[in-house]
Amino acid sequence: MATIGWYGPLINLSEAASHRGHFVQLLVFVHNTLPLQYKTSGGGNVIRTDIQVGDETRPYFPVSIWGKHIVSMLNAGNIVLLNNVKVTQFGDAVEARTVLQSSIKCLVGSYELIHSEGANDLMKAHHLGIASKEKLKKVIAWVRRVEPILVKRVSHNVKRNQKSANWKFPEETQNNDSLSLEEVSDLNDSCNASFFASVGEMFLPINDMHDPEFEEERMFIRSRIFSSAFGNLAEDLICTGCQLCGAPLNSEFGSRIEQKTVPLYCQKSSDRLHVVGLIYRPFLLYVWDNSTCIPVVIKNKAAEILFGNVKAESVHSSYQKRARGQSRNEGMEGQCRSGINFYSLWLILLKALLQPGKNSPLKFQVRVDMTKNWENGRFEMLSLTLPVISNNVN
Structure with a gap:
């Protein structure tokens, strides 16, 4: 037809x-x-x-x-x-x-x-x-x-878009294991939840207020990683921030999932002091199963897990060496000295993660915060594990 x-x-x-x-x-x-x-x-x-x-x-x-x-x-x-x-x-x-x-x-x-x-x-x-x-x-x-x-x-x-009341008294965090995404999105109370889901899209909600030619498609990472538009991806995804709580400490980009002001104290640190360094900027990972699709906020520590424990500082260091235009021989010598080209490895991991229709579901554990809306951090990733597949040999 x-x-x-x-x-x-x-x-x-x-x-x-x-x-x-x-x-x-x-x-x-x-x-x-x-x-x-x-x-x-x-x-x-x-x-x-x-x-x-x-x-x-x-x-x-x-x-x-x-x-x-x-x-x-x-x-x-x-x-x-x-x-x-x-x-x-x-x-x-x-x-x-x-x-x-x-x-x-x-x-x-x-x-x-x-x-x-x-x-x-x-x-x-x-x-x-x-x-x-x-x-x-x-x-x-x-x-x-x-x-x-x-x-x-x-x-x-x-x-799922109906807002829930946020006046309930604080309760001990509950854990809900192996739910469907439909069940997760229907939860009425804040808790921790785990589920199996596949990765659909990676969305970086940035707004370059200093660039009048900023393109909105730059925020959709899946289309960039499978085209020639990933050249400055490391610059967009990596910034200066707290390596513990994941809060960016610069304001060159505006973002819906970043706070308007830098938090004075780090809630993840025992002395409440930020550990400043290069981090992965907070982004949204859209995951899906047979029931529905939800956006999950990924902050620095969770991003490191997602990217195979490759830290932002390692990626940025390798990216800078590449950007300086080293010759092929110098690049090979540098790679031998450092052991691993983390930037190339990171790109490979991104492509594998975002390969549509090719990946098995992953097991996510998220924090569900009912005081936040869907695109502003209601679901935040805590950990990620690969499903165990056993082959029974008789």
Whole structure:
């Protein structure tokens, strides 16, 4: 199915891989929406929203939405027609993304309307071509067929953004082990929780207030690491800060998950003094399982665990040697003296971590702080372990 229209061909999601680099139309059901936010000097600002969509040929497909005018028309449970979206590929993962010329048309405004009105009545309310009408009919039939699963996930997506009260008395920290991400996001009390999840995206919510040409895509690490845009990645991810609590001590970047002022005391130090050095800047790691996706805040100590115990100072030192433009022979001699090129090793670990669809789930332990919202540190990583796979030999 590939009917040509004014906005590119209307395609099935199963055909997306054959349209890489092209502009297409997608008529799809919206499973969930996940805004990725950062804080500018003027306050919070949604700059990208990741959505999961599906049709009768492929139940789940990622789309990145840029632009508030499109996001405002998207809700879980909608059936929409996305016009002029571009199919892209990062590693082995194929997804779609909106551009300046993209537009959206909401065909079914809520999940309930699919059952309250017949398919023919829904199509009469919109001026659609023959191919679009046929596609809408197929998507509606598919939604009705898999209704029990969709109802559960759509209702969960709406519920997770509801704010909880923060007036409860302090209680002893509880531990919840091996939960699904849906169960973690539904927790009502602050606690520690562990779960198995796969890594989806690494998001660095920075705002370079001194650079008028700052590009928002610079904050999405997965796309940078699989392209040629990772040259200054170490400069973005590494800064001066406290190596214990992970608080940055410079203000060259603004960030939604960094404090407006440097904390006077270090809560992780016995003498309350900061241990100043190079650290990994706090970032968000979006992780997912079969139930949903959540953002996990990663600070310096957790980042070291995530990057195979490679410290920021080691990465930065190797990066500076590379940036000074040493000759091949000097570089090899320096590598022999130091033993390991930590910058190259770090890039390899990042690529392996963010390789879409290739990694087994990891076991995360996080601190759940119900006084914070989703993008501002509600889930903070404490530790990470690899699952143990045993082979029984009879």
